[in-house]
Amino acid sequence: MTGNAIEIEGLTKTYAAQGNQPPKHALKGVDLTIPAGSIFGLLGPNGAGKSTLINILAGLVRKTSGKVRIWGFDQDVNPRQSRASIGVMPQELNLDPFFTPRAALEVQAGLYGVPKSQRATDRILKAIGLEDKAEAYARSLSGGMRRRLLLGKALVHRPQILVLDEPTAGVDIELRQMLWQNVRRLNEEGTTIILTTHYLEEAEEMCDEIAIINHGEVIARDTTSALIGRMDAKTLLIHPQDALPALPPFPAGVEASHRRDGALALTYRRREISAGTLIEILRNAGVVIRDIATEEPDLEDVFVALTSNKSEAA
Ligand SMILES: Nc1ncnc2c1ncn2[C@@H]1O[C@H](COP(=O)(O)OP(=O)(O)OP(=O)(O)O)[C@@H](O)[C@H]1O
DSSP states (O other): OOSEEEEEEEEEEEEOOBTTBOOEEEEEEEEEEEETTOEEEEEOOTTSSHHHHHHHHTTSSOOSEEEEEETTEETTTOHHHHHHTEEEEOSSOOOOTTSOHHHHHHHHHHHTTOOGGGOOHHHHHHHTTOSTTTTSOGGGSOHHHHHHHHHHHHHTTOOSEEEEESTTTTOOHHHHHHHHHHHHHHHHTTOEEEEEOSOHHHHHHHOSEEEEEETTEEEEEEEHHHHHHHOOEEEEEEEESSOOOSOOOOOTTOEEEEOTTSOEEEEEETTTOOHHHHHHHHHHTTOOEEEEEEEOOOHHHHHHHHHHHHHHHO
16 A cells, blocks of 8 residues: 555543543544555654554544554454454463463464464564474463564554554563564555554664654654654754863853863854854864764654643643
8 A cells, every 4th residue: 555554633532530530631633644554653652642543543542532443454344354454462471371472463363363374373483583482382482482472463464554562661672672673574565553662772873753652642743854844853963173262252052061071061052143153263272172972862852841841730
């Protein structure tokens, strides 16, 4: 498919009041499109509504209002097709301890109505590196192996869209690499990937596009590079040849500070001033520059800038 893998319009979810807890407005009118073929990141602080959104896509949580189209199928009109288009690797290790990986994959395929002749159990076991453990009980698998089995289960019906909810939370580096290799391969083969992660570096490295959710609302949605590009602040690090003389006055908006290694750090707004102008000011003040480096903002800066104000307000 060209176009959108997911189209969400005005999606709301209100969890009913419980005891003396008031109703919880977990999603407050989300509009979101996710392009087919992308690796799309859903980011947000704890409790922002990411799992609620994913669970609605997966058909596990009933939305309160709004429209959800998955691979072109309206969830309300074509629930079966929209469900068949998506596979979800959940956060929880919810595996039956008495099933072997092979049995778990076969049962899952049965639940999705995949005919025996079209099942790819051996291929999936190989892809997730569990061939040797195909006949072992799930309770004897390590945490990492269980995660891989959850990934395998999400793939049995060959969904066009794969959703990964915090896939690498608390997993070791080896498993993380193995997961990402699998995800990249699936994406190259055409699968659209949606993932939530708390690791912003990971989102920066893996995702083409990102939506940031906070308090049940999408507060930013853009390509990863454009989001980072929104941060205008940049830092120029000047390593002087000799000890610095008294600093010359800099234009308003430029912050100067000293680093422990002797570098002078000048933070400025790219739209207001250029690095060249700052270097010129220093040269004119007699500073001989030995070396220059720059520090660019990263996704973490964007995330903090976008979510901090709203969290404080709440
Ligand atoms: N079944 C439920 N009943 C009542 N409130 C719920 C339920 N599930 C989630 N919530 C509330 O809805 C809000 C959004 O929760 P959700 O789990 O979607 O957030 P999240 O962004 O996935 O957070 P995390 O990263 O911690 O998983 C939270 O305030 C949460 O307490």
